[in-house]
Ligand code: HDD
């Protein structure tokens with residue numbers, strides 16, 4: 001493994017790891033404050049129990065998210081010093097604002113996790129809201145920086161130097177809106193489906209458990225909404241990619257020839273040597289319509305571009321197919337759920353639908369990883385699209401296989417521990433029997449925070 | 458009005474000082490966990506954990522702000538130090554990841570007591586290693602060994618010799634001692650109602666203060682040989698003498714206040730002393746970011762970037778400082794003197810540990 005491949009792999013691994021914790025850091029606070037809001041309004045103890053357990057469960061994820069993000073900030077410099085030397089000032093605005101988003105997120109997270117009994121309920125709830133807002137903003141700002149890498153703007157390129165820097169123009173580049181929208185919806189969708197999947201699994205094991213029904217209720221509403229919105233966001237983004245990064249669109253779709261009425265390919269395996277994509281289900285004119293709004297529109301193929309500027313076509317195509325397939329599957333689950341809920345005036349709880357939620361649980365995160373692979377591998381061989389190649393940005397330090405291996409092993413160990421702790425945490429959620437006692441307390445209007453059954457569980 | 462790039466450099470120094478005084482002390486807390494055994498070991502451990510639990514993540518963000526300021530306003534300096542100091546900085550990152558994760562695993566064990574104990578040890582060791590590695594990197598920068606070839610602009614480094622030297626290691630030890638010193642002094646205020654515990658941290662604070670003095674002296678002597686420019690700045694610089702006296706005075710006040718158990722005064726003097734050490738180093742190195750090839754003006758980005766970053770920082774702090782004040786007021790000033798275990802109410806169906814015998818203090822500590 002040469003140094004460039006080791007650096008790229010380390011960056012890919014670090015980001016693929018961080019994005020899971022980042023998505024939870026953005027979306028989990030929404031679920032927590034909805035649960036806490038329902039506790040404050042209805043005084044039903046099961047909601048307070050849910051909000052607290054979700055908070056304890058995600059505390060670990062926030063901490064690992066924060067430190068893995070710190071690793072990324074250093075890695076931008078440790079692995080790609082030449083990139084940062086030129087791009088640093090141009091991405092100064094998103095990252096400066098992101099610094100504040102991190103400060104606010106960490107401050108209000110501390111208040112939320114450790115302030116349950118020190119702050120008035122409504123104040124505590126507001127802290128949770130601030131965690132969500134600042135987490136979402138930090139995600140938006142960092143994706144603005146990435147959007148700049150894909151659609152560079154706000155400078156003049158004179159003699160290999162980025163001069164006449166206009167930071168705001170660089171931040172609000174051509175792709176910032178569709179990419180941040182698509183990523184933000186992706187975070188809420190992935191977390192909502194994962195939470196719904198986990199609690200559906202628990203409900204199948206412990207039918208009628210009010211705790212899990214409440215959890216699914218909240219997660220499903222967010223999941224159904226995002227699953228319906230996301231394909232629209234994705235299509236909007238694809239249309240922008242077609243305009244600003246035509247070679248990436250060609251790689252995504254396995255489109256080798258420049259032609260009118262290009263087909264939309266479902267599946268298929270690009271054969272770069274032969275210059276064709278085989279075994280794909282082709283919908284005539286589909287790609288032209290989706291990308292440019294008319295069945296006859298011309299779509300530029302990979303062969304229209306110099307061979308040394310082609311991204312790894314197979315990876316990008318397959319990743320895009322996986323992401324869209326997950327998107328369509330979750331759309332189906334959502335539409336079905338809305339139909340069932342409309343028909344029976346209550347959230348669907350049929351066992352087969354719960355199994356469907358369990359199976360669909362991880363798909364949101366699979367789609368996020370696939371989506372980022374499309375975006376980043378699709379941008380290759382550039383790190384700044386059209387201006388700086390990844391190979392020219394890498395650090396001259398030799399032996400990059402060593403840090404890559406160290407961080408991969410470190411993150412593997414952390415993943416195992418986090419999953420182990422979360423599994424223990426999830427399996428300690430209240431059983432139907434304990435919940436029955438809560439119901440008595442709620443019904444009986446007893447003192448607000450009577451701790452029931454704490455020790456004789 | 459000093460040049461824009463100098464103002465940004467000052468903001469950078471303030472951010473670095475804020476990191477050492479807050480985040481550094483959190484690392485110091487971990488260091489004292491290594492010494493938390495014996496009859497009051499358990500109580501020391503809990504007090505140290507509860508002191509940093511709600512604030513370590515917020516304090517940590519100062520380091521991110523330093524990195525962002527470096528790469529957006531002094532990109533040349535950022536790429537040089539990130540290239541040459543890859544090894545110590547990457548090792549420090551492993552420390553940062555281990556410390557943060559281990560602390561979370563220990564705080565939220567979900568009943569896995571064996572994992573909790575091991576995480577506690579990892580947290581303590583990584584809390585000591587991380588500031589030491591950060592100190593080594595700072596020492597390498599301050600020593601003037603990071604050379605850049607004027608013609609090609611490439612940093613001349615074998616990635617080892619700049620930091621693997623006595624002076625950087627002395628600065629590493631100094632920063633470690635400063636973190637431990639700050640943490641011990643802060644803890645005397647945190648636990649002042651528990652006289653036994655306060656005495657423990659008072660003793661640790663006194664020893665740490667001596668260690669800071671010793672390592673500062675060693676670093677100064679080594680600087681004469683290994684970092685002559687820095688030595689000149691520290692000893693004969695424009696305001697050098699003034700700074701030396703002030704830092705010495707602060708150190709004496711800390712020792713006196715600790716001796717007489719005037720813990721709040723000791724904390725204030727320790728804050729001043731810590732800040733002066735950072736500012737003193739920056740002044741000694743002025744106008745160089747990385748002596749001798751990278752100056753503040755030379756490495757600065759376009760004026761428009763510097764101005765926008767300063768505006769963003771000013772606008773942001775309008776929202777940020779009140780939030781920070783509120784956080785510290787809720788968790789620090791709110792202490793009525795007693796050791797209040799951070800309330801984490803026992804959920805209804807508690808983890809197995811609850812059923813496995815009474816909680817230590819009747820409240821689920823996590
Ligand atoms: C769309 C979401 C998203 C994406 C693409 C990224 N991050 Fe992130 N990051 C977050 C969303 C996020 C977050 C949700 O805001 C985190 C996760 C948990 C947390 O506390 O904040 C976070 C934490 C976090 C932190 C620690 C902040 C703290 O101490 O609380 C840093 C320094 C970074 N990130 C930096 C980066 C860099 C350099 C990235 C790209 C190369 C990156 N993140 C990609």
Ligand code: HEM
Pocket residue numbers: 008009011012015016018019076080083142143145146369372373376377379380382383390
């Ligand atoms: C968080 C989700 C993200 C994921 C999963 C992700 C994934 C990846 C992958 C797979 C690569 C390797 C591509 C290749 O070299 O073949 C990569 C490279 C890179 N990414 Fe991202 N990326 C993400 C977001 C970002 C953001 C927000 C930034 C910058 C602000 C960024 C900056 C970079 C840089 C500098 C490289 C190295 C240069 C290159 O390989 O092109 N990434 N990322």
Ligand code: HEM
Pocket residue numbers: 143150178179180182183185186187189190230231232233234235237238239241245248323324325326327328330363364365367368369370371372373374375376378
């Ligand atoms: C269902 C139809 C979908 C379409 C047509 C679609 C389209 C796209 C396109 C074209 C890109 C690359 C944009 C670029 O790099 O220029 C992308 C990226 C991405 N997609 Fe999708 N997507 C869909 C579904 C999903 C789903 C369901 C998720 C996650 C839940 C998701 C998450 C992402 C992420 C995280 C990225 C990378 C970040 C970014 O570029 O914003 N996508 N998507």
